[in-house]
Amino acid sequence: MPVAAPAPGPVRRSLFGLLVRNPLALTGLVVLVVLVLVAIFAGVLAPSDPIQPNLRMRNAPPGTPGAPLGGDGAGRDILSRLMYGTRLTLTGAALAILVAAVVGVPAGLVAGYRGRLFDAVASWVADVLLSVPGKVILLAVIAAFGPSVLITMSAFGVILSPHLYRLVRTQTIGVKNELYVDAATVAGLSDVRIVARHILSVVRAPIIIQSAILAGIAVIVQSGLEFLGLGDPSQVTWGSMLGNAFAVIYQAPTAMIWPGVAIGVTVASLVLLGNGLRDAVQGSTTAPRRPRRVRPTAASHAAASAASATGPDAASEALLDVRGLRVGYPRPDGDTTVVVDGVDLRLRRGEVLGLVGESGSGKTQTAFAVLGLLPRGGEVLGGSVVVNGEDIAGLSPAARRQLLRTTLAYVPQEPMSNLDPAFRVGQQLVEPLRVRGMARTAAKAKALDLLAEVGIPDPRRTFDSYPHQISGGMAQRVLIAGAISADPVLLIADEPTTALDVTVQAEVLSLLRRLQRERDMGVLLVTHNLGVVADICDTVAVMRSGRVVETAPVAELFANPQHEYTRALLDASLDDTEPRPALVPREHGAPDPRDAAGDRPSGPAAPDAPQPSTSRSVR
Amino acid sequence: MAMFIVRRLAFGVSLILFATTLTFFLVHRDGIEVARTILGESATQDAVLARSEALGLDRPVVVQFLSWLGDAVRGNLGTSYFSTDSVASILVSRTPVTLSIVAGGVLLTALVSVGLGMLAAVRGGWADRSVQVLSVLGMSLPNFWVALMFVLLFAVTWQIFPATGYVSPDVSATGWLASITLPVVALALSGIAAATQQVRGAVIDLLEADFVRTLRSRGIPERSILFRHALKNAASPALTVLSLQFIGLLGGAIVIEKVFALPGLGTTAVTATIRGDVPVLLGVVAVTVVIVVVVNLVIDIVNGWVNPKVTLQ
Numbered sequence: 001m002p003v004a005a006p007a008p009g010p011v012r013r014s015l016f017g018l019l020v021r022n023p024l025a026l027t028g029l030v031v032l033v034v035l036v037l038v039a040i041f042a043g044v045l046a047p048s049d050p051i052q053p054n055l056r057m058r059n060a061p062p063g064t065p066g067a068p069l070g071g072d073g074a075g076r077d078i079l080s081r082l083m084y085g086t087r088l089t090l091t092g093a094a095l096a097i098l099v100a101a102v103v104g105v106p107a108g109l110v111a112g113y114r115g116r117l118f119d120a121v122a123s124w125v126a127d128v129l130l131s132v133p134g135k136v137i138l139l140a141v142i143a144a145f146g147p148s149v150l151i152t153m154s155a156f157g158v159i160l161s162p163h164l165y166r167l168v169r170t171q172t173i174g175v176k177n178e179l180y181v182d183a184a185t186v187a188g189l190s191d192v193r194i195v196a197r198h199i200l201s202v203v204r205a206p207i208i209i210q211s212a213i214l215a216g217i218a219v220i221v222q223s224g225l226e227f228l229g230l231g232d233p234s235q236v237t238w239g240s241m242l243g244n245a246f247a248v249i250y251q252a253p254t255a256m257i258w259p260g261v262a263i264g265v266t267v268a269s270l271v272l273l274g275n276g277l278r279d280a281v282q283g284s285t286t287a288p289r290r291p292r293r294v295r296p297t298a299a300s301h302a303a304a305s306a307a308s309a310t311g312p313d314a315a316s317e318a319l320l321d322v323r324g325l326r327v328g329y330p331r332p333d334g335d336t337t338v339v340v341d342g343v344d345l346r347l348r349r350g351e352v353l354g355l356v357g358e359s360g361s362g363k364t365q366t367a368f369a370v371l372g373l374l375p376r377g378g379e380v381l382g383g384s385v386v387v388n389g390e391d392i393a394g395l396s397p398a399a400r401r402q403l404l405r406t407t408l409a410y411v412p413q414e415p416m417s418n419l420d421p422a423f424r425v426g427q428q429l430v431e432p433l434r435v436r437g438m439a440r441t442a443a444k445a446k447a448l449d450l451l452a453e454v455g456i457p458d459p460r461r462t463f464d465s466y467p468h469q470i471s472g473g474m475a476q477r478v479l480i481a482g483a484i485s486a487d488p489v490l491l492i493a494d495e496p497t498t499a500l501d502v503t504v505q506a507e508v509l510s511l512l513r514r515l516q517r518e519r520d521m522g523v524l525l526v527t528h529n530l531g532v533v534a535d536i537c538d539t540v541a542v543m544r545s546g547r548v549v550e551t552a553p554v555a556e557l558f559a560n561p562q563h564e565y566t567r568a569l570l571d572a573s574l575d576d577t578e579p580r581p582a583l584v585p586r587e588h589g590a591p592d593p594r595d596a597a598g599d600r601p602s603g604p605a606a607p608d609a610p611q612p613s614t615s616r617s618v619r
Numbered sequence: 620m621a622m623f624i625v626r627r628l629a630f631g632v633s634l635i636l637f638a639t640t641l642t643f644f645l646v647h648r649d650g651i652e653v654a655r656t657i658l659g660e661s662a663t664q665d666a667v668l669a670r671s672e673a674l675g676l677d678r679p680v681v682v683q684f685l686s687w688l689g690d691a692v693r694g695n696l697g698t699s700y701f702s703t704d705s706v707a708s709i710l711v712s713r714t715p716v717t718l719s720i721v722a723g724g725v726l727l728t729a730l731v732s733v734g735l736g737m738l739a740a741v742r743g744g745w746a747d748r749s750v751q752v753l754s755v756l757g758m759s760l761p762n763f764w765v766a767l768m769f770v771l772l773f774a775v776t777w778q779i780f781p782a783t784g785y786v787s788p789d790v791s792a793t794g795w796l797a798s799i800t801l802p803v804v805a806l807a808l809s810g811i812a813a814a815t816q817q818v819r820g821a822v823i824d825l826l827e828a829d830f831v832r833t834l835r836s837r838g839i840p841e842r843s844i845l846f847r848h849a850l851k852n853a854a855s856p857a858l859t860v861l862s863l864q865f866i867g868l869l870g871g872a873i874v875i876e877k878v879f880a881l882p883g884l885g886t887t888a889v890t891a892t893i894r895g896d897v898p899v900l901l902g903v904v905a906v907t908v909v910i911v912v913v914v915n916l917v918i919d920i921v922n923g924w925v926n927p928k929v930t931l932q
Contacts, residue, residue, distance in 0.1 A: 127630070130863070131915065132638050135870035136888065136907050143892045143900055144645040220761045220809075224874040227763055228889050246767060246878070253771050260764035268759035275755070373832050397841075405838035417829040422851040422927065432837035466927040482837060 018280035025276025028212075031269035039086040046080035050236045059252035069258050072241065073248040078255060082262050084236040089219055089266065092153040096218040097211050099157025104164030105207065109195055111165070112172025119169070126162035134159040135221065142230050149222070149232050156221060160214050167210050171203040205281045212274030216267040223263050238262050319490050319522040320347040320370065324383035327362070327369050339365045341546035342383065345524070347539075349489060352516060352523045354533040354554070356569070357543035363526045364413075366543070367492050370524065371410055372400050387490060405436050409488035411512075413495040415475035419467035425478050426463035433485060450481040455511055473504035477511065484515055491516070494526045509535060530570065534558060542566045627919045631912035638908040639691070639901065643684050646897050650676025656895055657700050674700075691905060697898035706902035709887060714906060716785050716883035717872050719795070723803035724868045728810040729861055733850075735811070736818025740826065741845065750815060757812025763874040766805035770878060773801060783880035802879045806871050810864040817860050818853065825849045855926040862918045866911055 019025045038045060048054075048066065057064065057071030064070060069078040111119040134156065141155040175181060175198065184194050225231055226239025233240075238259040245255035327340035340362040347353045355363045368374045370385050372392055385392050388407050392400060404410075412418040420428055426447055433443035444463075451459035454477040462470060462478065470478070476496065483491060496512060497505040513536050516523050525537060533540055533554060541551045542565065550563040561567045650671035658667055671677050675686065690697065696706035739750035774782030780801050786794035825831065826849060834844055873885030880886075884903050891899040 124633075128634050128637050131634050131866060131911055133866050133870040133907055133911065135873050136904055137638070137642070139873070139888050139892045140642040140645045140900060140904060143895060143897070216758065223761060224763055228874060228877055230889070230892065242764065242767065249767075249771065249775060253775065256764075256767050256771060260761065260767070263764065264756075264760045267761075268755060271755050271758050368832075371836055373835055375832075376827060401838040401840065403838075404836055408836075410833065410836035412829060412833050414829055418833040420830045420834065420848050420852070422848070422854075422925075428834075431843070432839060435837075435839060435843075468927070479833065482833075486837070 019273075019277055022276040022280040024272045025280060028269040028271070028273030028276060031265060032273065035086055035266060035269070036090060038083055039090050042083040042087060046077075046083045048077035048080045050076060050081045050084040052076070059248055059255070061252070062254055070252065070255060072244055072255055073252070074244070078241070078258055081236050081241055082238070082258055085238040085241060085259070085262065086266075088149055088232075088235050088237050089222065089263075092149050092222045093215045093218040095150060096153045096157040096160060096222075097215050099154050100160040100164050100214060101207070101211065103158055104161035105168050105203075107161075108165040108168025109172055109199065109203075112169040113176055113191070113195060113199065115173075122165065123169075126165050129159055129162045132159075135224070138221070138225065139230070142225070147230050147232050149235065149237075152225065152230075153218065153222060156218060160218070163210060163214060164207060167206055168203050171206060172199055175199050175202050205277070209274045209278045209281070212270045212277065216270040216274075219263060219267050219270070223259075318346045318386070319349045319351075319388055320345065320353075320524065321386040322346070322366070322370065322383070323386075325366065325369055325385060326381040326383050327365050327374065327378060328381045329377050330379075336381070338381070339378075339546055340369065343543070343546070343548050345541055345548070345551075347490070347522045347524060349522050350516075350520045351539060352525060352537045354537035354540040355524060355526045355543060356528060356530060356533055356540060358528060358569075361543040362546040363528075363543045364494055367410075367494050367524065367526045371404070371408065371492055373410075405432070405486055407486075407488055408490050408492065409483035409486050411476075411480055411483045411491065411493040411496045414499045415472050415479055416467065416499075418479055419475055421467050423466075424463070425465050425467065425470065429463075429478070429482055429485060432482065436486070446485070447481075450485050451478070453484075454478070454481045454515075455507070456481075472500055473508065476500060476504075476508050480508070480511065480515070484519065487519070489521055491521050491523045492526075493523060495528070496525070497532060498527070498529070512536065530558075542569065623923060624916070624920065627916055631916060634912055635905070635908050639688070639905050640684070642901055642904045643687065644680070646900060647680055647683070648895070648897065650674065653700065653895070653897070687901070696902040696905065699899050700896050701894060706898050709899060710884070710902050710906050713882060713884050713887050714910075715787070716881050717869070717876070717885060718910070719788075719799050720802045720806055720875065720881070720883070721865065721868045721872055723799055724806040724810065724871075725861060725865050727803055727807040728814050728864055728868075729857075731807070731811045732814035732818050733857070736815045737822050737845065737849075739815070739819045740822035747819075750819065754812045754815050757808050757815075760808070762805050762809050762871055763878055765808055766802065766875050766878040769801045769805055785879075785881045785883075798879075798881075802875050802881060805878075806868055806875045809871070810868060814857075814860050814864060818857065821853045821856055822849055825852055828852075851925065855922055858918050858922050858925070862915050865914050869907060869911065 019029060047068075053074040053076050054071065055075050057067055057075040057077065059073060060067050060071035060075070062068065062070040067077045067079065069082070072078055072081065107122050111122045137159060138152060138156060142152060145151045178198075181194060181198050184198060189197075222231075223237065223239035223242070226237045227243045227246075229240075229243060231237050231240055241259040242256060245252065245259070248255065322343060322345040325340055325343040325345075326338060328336040328338045330336050343362070343366050345353065345355070345366070355366065357363045365374070365378070368378070369380055370387070370392075372395075374380070380393065387403060390403065392403065395403065419425065426444070429447035429450065430440075430443045433446055434440065438446065448459045448463060451462055456462050456474060456477055462474060467475060476499075480496075493512065497508050500508060509532060512523070512525075515521070516536075523536075525532070527533060537554045539551065540554050540557045541548045542557075542563065543549070544565050550557070550561070550566045552562070557566065558570065561570055651667055653676055654667040654670035654674065655662070658670055662670075675683060678686075687697065694707060696710070698705050699709065735750050735753075739747040769780075770782050773780045780797055784798060786798045788795040826844075831844055831848065834848060835841075839848075872883060873888060875881075876883040876885035877889065884907060888900060888903040890896070891903065
């Protein structure tokens with residue numbers, strides 16, 4: 001799935017703000033600042049000399065006066081050595097990250113922005129560096145240059161640089177294709193300025209996040225090498241302290257604990273900083289795009305309960321009876337975004353009900369609620385959904401699955417993403433049949449029959465294909481075959497033709513119509529295409545802002561739309577009409593001059609005002 | 620598929636060449652200096668010159684490299700500067716030790732990270748939060764320090780496992796298992812922490828995928844969605860993660876071997892580094908990279924088998 005590049009502005013402005021507001025990141029930052037201060041002021045803070053041995057302090061236990069954490073094998077104060085050890089640890093990690101950034105970031109920018117030969121060569125080098133065990137190469141570096149922390153950690157920076165290179169390259173390629181970068185190019189900005197202004201600002205946050213994690217790795221690797229005795233012997237380091245303590249494990253076992261805790265705390269603060277920052281940035285830039293927020297109103301509750309009160313006898317013959325359905329998503333601030341707000345729908349056997357409305361009107365969410373398959377976080381807040389006489393709210397998960405295996409079926413919008421890419425088409429058709437208790441061979445035969453029934457020319461070949469080997473039109477036929485394999489009485493089709501080519505759309509639509517007639521199914525057809533509605537539906541419900549504003553037989557709706565919004569929709573979509581008026585403003589509140597003002601209730605629900613009608617329900 | 624394997628093989632060969640060339644020229648030293656180190660300060664200048672010549676170190680560097688490469692391809696990796704053992708024989712005895720703990724570590728990483736990652740993704744709530752905390756802990760604690768703590772607790776204090784040493788499986792299967800248990804667990808911890816995060820993210824994404832909703836709409840039980848569909852879809856990225864983990868564990872083994880005094884490639888390399896035993900160090904680098912290339916190739920082939928799209932690329 002393509003990840004939208006975060007807009008440069010907000011990230012730049014609030015990176016530090018986000019960091020401070022995230023408790024994990026803030027904790028990491030505070031610990032890190034303390035460590036830096038300890039490193040700088042070790043000379044003042046340390047109670048004793050870190051190098052001068054004191055024979056009486058040899059392997060002294062923790063709590064000894066003058067050595068709160070004890071003394072090491074040579075009688076040196078462990079606490080003081082820990083404080084001094086902070087210096088080289090932080091310097092080494094910072095150096096590694098600096099080198100990794102200096103090598104990886106420019107290379108990633110050029111490879112991502114220019115591509116071609118440089119990209120090919122640099123990406124090969126990155127692959128190679130990532131495939132070589134870094135520590136083995138570091139041993140060779142130490143063998144060549146001796147145990148110098150600065151040289152070793154610089155070399156480790158080069159080994160780490162592919163991580164930053166890949167990150168920057170991917171992000172740059174993503175940003176490069178954004179329209180605002182095109183605009184900057186057309187405006188004649190130089191490449192250097194484009195990279196500096198538009199691209200660096202976007203990749204900055206990910207670089208900082210990744211650098212924090214890499215710095216943690218650098219601390220661990222550096223202390224590991226020092227533990228092995230490959231560090232600078234003239235320096236006090238946490239790793240060498242561990243090595244010394246290991247040598248006296250039987251005499252002073254606790255001495256091994258402190259350097260490990262120091263390393264752990266340092267790395268944890270870096271990891272927390274990175275993770276917290278990532279959560280903060282992702283949370284602010286990739287917040288799920290839900291349909292816009294609709295405030296629940298007293299008027300809609302009233303409408304819902306009024307609708308529920310009308311005729312229980314009507315419900316008994318309905319295949320699908322939705323009353324006062326409300327669906328919402330909780331938001332981080334504790335409030336709830338209501339996306340379906342008091343929807344009523346009724347559908348009889350053999351009837352095709354079109355559910356139309358623009359994007360974000362709540363029509364797909366209504367369909368998912370009927371199926372009981374709302375995305376993560378979504379919940380039914382109120383109302384009822386009765387399918388074939390059963391209220392689905394009261395069903396156990398198993399009973400709901402049973403309903404899906406026998407009564408209710410679903411045809412999705414996007415055919416390619418709705419087939420499991422890892423399984424053959426045939427397996428995906430056979431599995432639901434097997435789940436319903438059919439024998440293997442019978443299920444296979446039925447799957448082949450179904451493929452033939454939905455008009456696939458060579459069922460056996462399609463049966464053996466993987467989803468990526470068939471076309472979108474074929475995939476949609478496969479999904480329709482899967483839907484009817486349960487012999488459902490109610491089919492929920494969510495924009496079943498939207499993702500297809502125009503010629504294929506017509507074929508799939510006529511297939512749906514044929515199957516609906518042959519099998520006498522009720523179909524709830526979600527669409528934004530009024531042409532599809534005119535073609536196949538008996539009845540239409542028009543949705544807007546989470547509510548049904550008008551329900552009518554299809555011919556009547558087209559001939560004589562009652563609601564302002566329906567008229568606007570028709571005007572906007574029919575080709576042979578007069579020049580269109582502007583679409584009705586979506587925000588509630590300000591009265592539209594074209595609205596019939598007299599008979600609607602006051603309050604924010606104004607455009608949904610009921611209008612008198614005899615042959616239909618208009619709300 | 621054949622083309623795919625050939626391409627991966629070509630990359631593997633270039634990787635081996637790159638690593639050995641880089642190491643050779645990094646650690647190359649002047650022949651007189653090397654001979655002086657071997658023979659000691661008291662040796663005469665003539666003896667030093669003669670030894671340098673005997674080792675072939677008086678030739679131009681490029682000639683030395685080409686002759687090393689030519690011999691290496693035929694399986695002759697030279698002789699240690701400080702003993703009469705051939706490098707090949709040293710590597711043959713040391714490699715199984717390292718492979719034992721690295722393979723064990725990869726296996727443990729795969730099992731535990733898939734289990735914990737799926738648990739966190741599916742259960743959410745406190746299970747997810749606990750896994751997150753454990754994961755930060757696993758990434759923060761150096762694995763060699765965890766190994767030290769293991770030695771302190773399980774070997775020194777409670778004496779459940781042997782503190783040090785390696786038992787070949789030819790000698791005793793249970794002894795072998797006991798000798799690698801602590802090293803394997805210590806080695807795998809940081810890999811488990813990282814891989815668990817990745818499994819968790821992948822499963823969360825997969826369970827939100829369109830095709831999972833469609834599977835649910837067909838009345839497929841959650842058990843099948845999770846263990847059949849999600850697992851098979853996650854297998855391909857998980858294998859990539861594992862191949863990177865394998866490389867990481869090979870590096871981690873260097874320090875872990877020292878803690879448990881295991882006679883593996885890591886301790887061999889560290890000793891060679893400290894003494895300046897160039898042929899041994901080169902040999903370790905060469906065999907390590909060859910192992911990486913072979914494992915990656917196997918993973919690529921398994922990947923092609925799991926992921927139907929690879930075969931077409």
